[in-house]
Amino acid sequence: MIKNYKFRIYPNKMQNNALQTTLKQVRFVYNKQLELKIKIYKDESKNLSQFELNDYLIELKKKYPFLLKLHSQVLQNINQRINLAFKSFYLRAKRGEKPGFPRFKGKNRYDSITYPQSGFSLNDKLYISKIGEINIVKHRYIKGRIKTMTIKRTATNKWFAFFTAMQENKPSKIINRQIVGIDLGLSHFYADSRGNIINNPRYLRNSEQRLIKIQRKHSRKRKGGHNRKKSRLKLAIIHEKITNQRNDFLHKESRKLANDYSFVAVEKLSIKDMSKNRYLAKSIADVSWHKFLQMLAYKVEETGGKLVKINAHGTSQHCICGNKVEKTLAIRTHRCNNCGVEIDRDIMSAIIIEKLAFFGTTAGSAESNAWGYERMLSSVNQELSLHSS
Structure with missing residues (x-):
């Protein structure tokens, strides 16, 4: 099981500047790699994979030496994001939805840095490679093995660390069967x-x-x-x-x-x-x-x-006894002439949803008796008496 954790971090002034600079640099790389992918597709009709984009990072580092300060896996994650953006684009186009072609990132449009496997460690403080130790508020314990860490800047200039942890899939023992x-x-x-x-x-x-x-x-x-x-x-x-x-x-x-x-x-x-x-x-x-x-x-x-x-449609138009009770949206109370139940229409819809999910019927015959119609009708009547008292 994969579980996510979110903690607030408090970088000092120097660390804040370093994080802001890193965001600018990864945005720069994102736009350069996106430009390259589009150009090669237009010129050569070739769709560069994530791994092929990774090879071009070597040339990019030679051309722009300041990129050497960035962690290698942070750079590779940028290519992963581009690849996912195109996968989503093709999927939306296949579904007949508005595709939304991957766009270049403008200022303040790239607000997170992801470390897929390394480049960070978490103890009393959060250590980030080439940034240093940052104060972090760990309000709960992380269970399992940490897989990735993402640093994100919010629109209000707050910083958060998101951790993805892999946990053993051991669900708690069911105490009740409600x-x-x-x-x-x-x-x-x-x-x-x-x-x-x-x-x-x-x-x-x-x-x-x-x-x-x-x-x-x-x-x-x-x-x-x-x-x-x-x-x-x-x-x-x-x-x-x-x-x-x-x-x-x-x-x-x-x-x-x-x-x-x-x-x-x-x-x-x-x-x-x-x-x-x-x-x-x-x-x-x-x-x-x-x-x-x-x-x-x-x-x-x-x-x-x-x-x-x-898949349920028209649950608000039926009764627990199987009788059809048609109502407009303006009618908020369910009244059944067959069994005499009078209750909020949304509660009756919830009862029908429960019945359909676990017993697969709304029929008011032997099937509904097997399901426990008398029990449910009794609970409805109890609810009505509570409201009236």
Whole structure:
């Protein structure tokens, strides 16, 4: 199992200057190697591989002696990034998506340095080859063998070290066999099949007016001026805060589900297609379903459980008894004339998702009785009594 760790580092003034210079140099190499790859393809119809690009690094070092100060594996990683950029380009073109040809990196567009195997060591401080020992806040222990280390500069000029560690795939012993279905939404972040509703914090929406105000001031500043740089930093600080708030929320909610349940069922969502709706795109970006499901998947796996994704459509239009209950989006309460259940529509959707994931049916016949319809109906009624008391 591969796990990532993120730690804040505090370089001194000299180290900060060295890191900034290194970023400029690797950006320079990236653009030179990209230019070379494009030129040879146009002139010779030859697509240089990552290893062939590595051979050209020797000539580049001879021509630009300052590159000798860079660690060899850092330079090789640049070619790996170029290779991955072209692979992604071809894959998108094959899928019929907007390809997005690999671009040259402008100023402040290259903000990370990767050491694939060597050139660094981690003890009480972080040692980086040709940079020195840097103060680091290790707030947790790294388990497993460290494979790579990436130094990244944020838009607010903070520095972080990211470590990728290879761990033995030994999931924790499952303590309970609890299962749950969750229905992701925009009005609520999610509702689960146990009757819990988690509200959507809407961090971006809550900061939107402040962002608009600062963005307008920023657009009036002279490009390249000192005041524009200060304004850009203000914007970056707000966006960073929104990102940190959202990530904290997503980590806590995914951890809670992973600790409480061994098996979690969710509906497969076509987030990319849904984001094409201009009325929903910003709200979908704000809730970060994709990131949440990524976090949930690895955390459930760590505890020995499993995240189950199902192809389900129209879960809000069915009842636990198998009866179809059609509703418009404006109707937020599920009322079934067949079994008499009255409950929040999102909770009922979560119940249906759980049922489909683990028992493969919504039929209200012998199949649903085998699944435990009476048990679920009893839990729904208990939930209703809790809400009414």
